[in-house]
Amino acid sequence: MAGSRALLVGDVIDDIIVVPSGPIRADTDTVSRITRQPGGSAANSAAWLGWLGAAVDFVGRVGAGDAERHARELAVTGVAAHLHEDPERPTGTIVILVEGQQRTMLTDRGANAGLHPDQVTDALLQAAGILHLTGYSLVDALSARALRELLERAHAAGSAVTLDPSSVGFIADHGVEAFRAAIAGVDVLRPNLDEGRLLAGLGGDAPPALVAEALLDLAPAVVLTCGAAGVTVAERRADGTARVVPLEVERVPTVDPTGAGDSFTAGFLAARLAGADLAHAAREGQRVAAIAVSRIGGRPPAEPR
Numbered sequence: 599m600a601g602s603r604a605l606l607v608g609d610v611i612d613d614i615i616v617v618p619s620g621p622i623r624a625d626t627d628t629v630s631r632i633t634r635q636p637g638g639s640a641a642n643s644a645a646w647l648g649w650l651g652a653a654v655d656f657v658g659r660v661g662a663g664d665a666e667r668h669a670r671e672l673a674v675t676g677v678a679a680h681l682h683e684d685p686e687r688p689t690g691t692i693v694i695l696v697e698g699q700q701r702t703m704l705t706d707r708g709a710n711a712g713l714h715p716d717q718v719t720d721a722l723l724q725a726a727g728i729l730h731l732t733g734y735s736l737v738d739a740l741s742a743r744a745l746r747e748l749l750e751r752a753h754a755a756g757s758a759v760t761l762d763p764s765s766v767g768f769i770a771d772h773g774v775e776a777f778r779a780a781i782a783g784v785d786v787l788r789p790n791l792d793e794g795r796l797l798a799g800l801g802g803d804a805p806p807a808l809v810a811e812a813l814l815d816l817a818p819a820v821v822l823t824c825g826a827a828g829v830t831v832a833e834r835r836a837d838g839t840a841r842v843v844p845l846e847v848e849r850v851p852t853v854d855p856t857g858a859g860d861s862f863t864a865g866f867l868a869a870r871l872a873g874a875d876l877a878h879a880a881r882e883g884q885r886v887a888a889i890a891v892s893r894i895g896g897r898p899p900a901e902p903r
């Protein structure tokens with residue numbers, strides 16, 4: 599029988615968020631606001647899930663000496679963190695350069711590259727109703743074979759599997775065809791519009807409904823987020839036809855888009871664990887993401903919800 603916890607496996611990072619006061623000037627200083635925060639897509643989603651009151655486990659890998667600090671940060675919202683220390687590689691670090699709506703990420707994945715599927719124990723899988731993975735892990739930590747074995751173990755334990763492809767840059771580095779093949783067997787695919795277009799093999803102006811429907815070739819359910827423009831959900835019906843539903847989003851002013859996707863995922867997963875259908879779960883994702891983009895950083899507020 600499937601468990602009822604959320605299990606997130608993937609990256610945990612030290613984020614350095616840089617907001618320059620104006621255009622960056624080469625060869626001299628540009629006054630900036632610089633904040634340090636714990637981050638990482640999978641760890642962020644875990645933190646938001648805990649903040650929402652869900653029971654959640656997180657599995658990840660950090661540099662030597664950092665497990666306690668990151669576990670403590672995740673415990674703030676009640677996440678049970680299962681962190682392994684890499685003897686050589688440091689904790690992953692990303693410099694996030696925020697310029698208006700645009701973000702540039704300079705990424706050193708560090709210890710995340712050593713994440714091993716054996717760290718995801720059968721006991722954790724059995725306690726989980728949903729296993730969530732991010733595409734970042736496919737870059738270096740999980741081979742296609744390791745991912746397939748993990749999916750098989752999750753399914754055998756009765757857990758559904760969701761995946762956020764995470765990065766057009768990394769999908770392109772990995773190779774679109776290889777990426778598509780590696781994620782076969784995932785139950786819900788949660789790309790943003792750019793990732794969706796790339797994975798569907800469609801052009802840069804393909805509309806969301808077309809993209810979401812095309813992605814049903816890769817997974818039986820698709821949740822395509824399109825930033826402030828909305829979300830399109832798609833599902834394969836029992837008779838094989840596609841059901842595609844566009845959902846509008848109530849826009850809020852964006853203070854920092856970091857964590858939009860991760861918090862969306864948290865709301866979505868929490869609702870799915872509570873039995874919501876795809877569209878209702880996506881609406882809960884939108885609600886939580888609107889809170890996240892209204893504040894700096896990728897993690898939830900310290901104060902309880």
Ligand SMILES: Nc1ncnc2c1ncn2[C@@H]1O[C@H](COP(=O)(O)OP(=O)(O)OP(=O)(O)O)[C@@H](O)[C@H]1O
Binds near residue numbers: 852858860885
């Ligand atoms: N200005 C906004 N107002 C309200 N909601 C927003 C806004 N911007 C983003 N969102 C919400 O955030 C969700 C996720 O955004 P987006 O599609 O950019 O995901 P993403 O690209 O995966 O994010 P990330 O860059 O964090 O990985 C959207 O579906 C939407 O619900």
Ligand SMILES: [Mg+2]
Binds near residue numbers: 859
């Ligand atoms: Mg994303």
